[in-house]
Amino acid sequence: MLRSIVKVKVGQSSQCAGLIRLQSTQAQPAAVTASAQESNVDPEWETALPFDRIPGPSLWQMMKNFAPGGRYHNVTLPVMHKYFQEDFGSLIHMPGLFGRKDILLSFNPDDFEKLFRAEGKWPVRRSMESFVYYRKEVRADVFKGLGGLLTEEGEAWQSFRTAVNPVMMQPKTIKLYVSKVDEVAREFMEIMKNIRDEKNELPDDYDQWLNRWALETMGVLALDTRLGVLKDESDEAKHIVSSIRQFFELSYRIEVLPSMWKYIKTPKFRKLMNTLDDLTKIVMSKVDHAVIRLDKNPSTDSDTQSVLEKLLKVDRNVAVVMAFDMLLAGVDTTSSGTIGVLYCLAMNPDKQEKLRQELRTILPYKDSPLTPENMRNLPYLRACIKEGLRICPPTAGNARAAGRDMVLQGYRVPKGTDVAMASMLLQNDELHFARAKEFLPERWLKEEAFPGGKNINPFVYLPFGFGARACIGKRLAMMEMEMVISRITRQFDYRWHYGELRVRGALVNIPENKLKFQMNELDD
Numbered sequence: 001m002l003r004s005i006v007k008v009k010v011g012q013s014s015q016c017a018g019l020i021r022l023q024s025t026q027a028q029p030a031a032v033t034a035s036a037q038e039s040n041v042d043p044e045w046e047t048a049l050p051f052d053r054i055p056g057p058s059l060w061q062m063m064k065n066f067a068p069g070g071r072y073h074n075v076t077l078p079v080m081h082k083y084f085q086e087d088f089g090s091l092i093h094m095p096g097l098f099g100r101k102d103i104l105l106s107f108n109p110d111d112f113e114k115l116f117r118a119e120g121k122w123p124v125r126r127s128m129e130s131f132v133y134y135r136k137e138v139r140a141d142v143f144k145g146l147g148g149l150l151t152e153e154g155e156a157w158q159s160f161r162t163a164v165n166p167v168m169m170q171p172k173t174i175k176l177y178v179s180k181v182d183e184v185a186r187e188f189m190e191i192m193k194n195i196r197d198e199k200n201e202l203p204d205d206y207d208q209w210l211n212r213w214a215l216e217t218m219g220v221l222a223l224d225t226r227l228g229v230l231k232d233e234s235d236e237a238k239h240i241v242s243s244i245r246q247f248f249e250l251s252y253r254i255e256v257l258p259s260m261w262k263y264i265k266t267p268k269f270r271k272l273m274n275t276l277d278d279l280t281k282i283v284m285s286k287v288d289h290a291v292i293r294l295d296k297n298p299s300t301d302s303d304t305q306s307v308l309e310k311l312l313k314v315d316r317n318v319a320v321v322m323a324f325d326m327l328l329a330g331v332d333t334t335s336s337g338t339i340g341v342l343y344c345l346a347m348n349p350d351k352q353e354k355l356r357q358e359l360r361t362i363l364p365y366k367d368s369p370l371t372p373e374n375m376r377n378l379p380y381l382r383a384c385i386k387e388g389l390r391i392c393p394p395t396a397g398n399a400r401a402a403g404r405d406m407v408l409q410g411y412r413v414p415k416g417t418d419v420a421m422a423s424m425l426l427q428n429d430e431l432h433f434a435r436a437k438e439f440l441p442e443r444w445l446k447e448e449a450f451p452g453g454k455n456i457n458p459f460v461y462l463p464f465g466f467g468a469r470a471c472i473g474k475r476l477a478m479m480e481m482e483m484v485i486s487r488i489t490r491q492f493d494y495r496w497h498y499g500e501l502r503v504r505g506a507l508v509n510i511p512e513n514k515l516k517f518q519m520n521e522l523d524d
Contacts, residue, residue: 044407054104054411056093063097066258076504076512077396081107081422091409099262101126103418104408109432109457111408112421115400116459116466122158123469124401126418127151128255128507129262130269134276142280148321149472150329161468163318167310168472174479175372176304180220181480182370185487187230188213189366192488196519206515210335211241215327217480218334222326223290224306240282244331245510246275252506279328287323291316326473332508333394334477337463339501339511340392341385341485344439346496346517351441355380356489363490365524370483378482383441385481389463390427391439392501394509397423398465423460432460492519 042048057065065072071087072080084092090107106112132151135143146152152160167173188209195203202209212229215237219227229237250272254261261269290308299305311319345352358381362374399420402413413419430436433443464471471477488494495518503509 041404042406044410045405045412048407048410048412051093051412051414051417054091054093055088056095057088059095059097062095063258076502077506077509078424078503081105081396081425084422085425091411097258098260100129101418103420104413105420105422106408107422107426108409109423109426109460111419112398112423112459112462113457114406114408115402115419115421118403118406119400119467119469120403121468122154123403123467124153124416125399125469126401127153128251130251130254130272131276134273138273139277139280142284143321144317146317146321148325150325157469160318160321161472163314164311164322164472167307167314168322169475171475172303173307173310174475176306177221177476178370178372178375178479178483181217181483182487184213184217184220184226184230185370185484186367188216188484189487189491191230192492192519193521199518200520201516201518204514204516206517207335207339207511208238208241210338210515211245211331212237213484214331214335214338214480215241215244218327218330219286221307221330221476222323223286224308225286225290225293227286236282240279241331243275243279243282244328247272247279247328248332248507249510250275256507280324283324283327284320286327287320290323291320326476330473330477332510334480336394336508336510337385337389337392337477338481338484339515340394341388341481342488342494342517343496343501344388344391345384345485345489346494348439349493349495351384351439352489352494355384355441356493359486359490363486366491366522370486375482375486378486379445380441381482381486382478383444385478385485386444386463387439387441390433390461392503392509393424393427393463395424395507396509397421398462400469423462426460432457488519490522492521494519 064070067073071083075083084105085107091111092105094103094105096102127147127150132147135147135151136145146160147156149157149160149164191209192202195206195209197203212234216227216229219225219229227237228234229240231237250268253259253268254266254272259268260266291312294306294309294312299309308319308323311322345355358378362368362378363370397420399418402415402417402419404415406413406415408419426432428436459466464474464477497518498513498516502512504512
């Protein structure tokens with residue numbers, strides 16, 4: 001049973017306050033959770049202000065500020081959130097445009113906790129409606145009525161998640177892939193050596209190479225096969241990577257920014273549908289080949305069966321949709337997280353060297369193998385990844401529909417109201433993290449009495465979400481990042497000479513900079 005959150009009063013020791021970050025946010029005791037869910041109305045409801053009093057922009061202000069020349073036009077996502085907070089405060093009512101539902105934007109971690117604790121057994125995380133439309137209307141012939149974890153809600157979501165959880169969430173399943181994922185990472189190290197210029201800097205398109213590494217790795221994890229996308233001449237690889245990036249960028253344009261696609265099939269909407277068709281055609285052919293191969297050569301030992309083999313035993317259509325979603329959702333997200341961690345380590349050579357010393361204990365030579373056994377105890381590596389994801393998160397935050405009538409910051413929020421939890425700014429705010437702008441992996445180590453701890457709500461930092469709808473690919477994503485960051489740090493001493501890393505708005509945070517890391521190869 002996971003521990004409940006522990007609150008620390010102001011004035012207690014900094015050591016205790018520092019440890020608050022390490023408490024579990026996963027669940028309160030069953031009795032407490034059940035009790036909270038029995039009540040459908042917040043006890044503050046009667047005295048709270050009405051929903052329509054929540055501050056926020058009008059429809060006209062929204063259209064004006066997102067239009068060319070407006071305050072929010074073409075700004076990066078962190079800047080947009082900063083402007084929203086400056087203009088309207090920590091709880092904002094964003095009016096729905098062109099057929100969308102209204103949504104609240106919260107910058108208060110107490111709201112996050114309240115939403116998560118009351119989400120019920122079928123948490124509602126509103127899906128991208130254009131993606132649902134594509135799967136349910138445009139290509140129902142392919143997806144057989146299954147939206148998958150990305151799009152389903154209610155009982156349909158619960159049924160799908162129940163089917164895939166035993167396969168996707170088991171640590172022993174992840175261990176099966178360590179040597180195969182390491183093989184891809186080692187191949188990627190050779191590519192990185194060869195694509196450097198005379199100053200040992202990586203090329204302008206290194207982000208595309210990193211995406212190709214993530215795609216090749218996800219091919220191993222989702223399809224138990226090598227896709228061959230790390231080959232320089234692979235036009236198909238370039239097309240898949242660019243299409244996935246385009247999917248996230250176009251979805252952001254028509255799902256987050258104002259768009260009339262529900263009334264008029266706009267050029268961006270049509271482009272998104274074409275992009276999804278391209279991806280479906282390519283990815284489903286890969287899935288089909290893998291399914292046929294596994295049908296002909298099934299594994300006899302269930303302990304060595306791949307994720308796809310195990311899912312095929314559960315339900316063939318579920319297996320196909322899950323494999324597709326892993327390939328779609330596991331590329332830009334993982335590469336974005338990896339970029340953030342590498343940037344932080346490149347800007348902090350002392351922390352990079354401390355990590356390298358830890359890695360030398362399991363990798364005495366650069367080509368020493370990574371195994372489930374020797375990766376078991378790497379606390380500083382995991383602390384570096386946590387801290388990198390805090391400073392440079394791959395996404396802007398989480399979202400949920402209110403699971404019951406509740407009060408947030410003194411305002412009534414009816415059940416079913418969508419609330420976006422904008423944690424990106426909070427993770428870099430001194431109100432929540434001591435020395436927030438500094439890269440300090442030590443803050444995540446239990447044995448460190450980290451100075452200057454804050455009485456914070458641990459719901460500020462949830463890079464993989466929370467509860468039943470937490471990211472099902474968390475273990476896989478962490479394994480990928482741990483292995484590629486280990487390999488890069490053991491192979492190279494790396495630096496960054498081009499100012500602050502900037503990200504632009506999309507469903508996944510995409511770097512604006514050219515990723516010209518300087519990679520100086522180490523001696524064994």
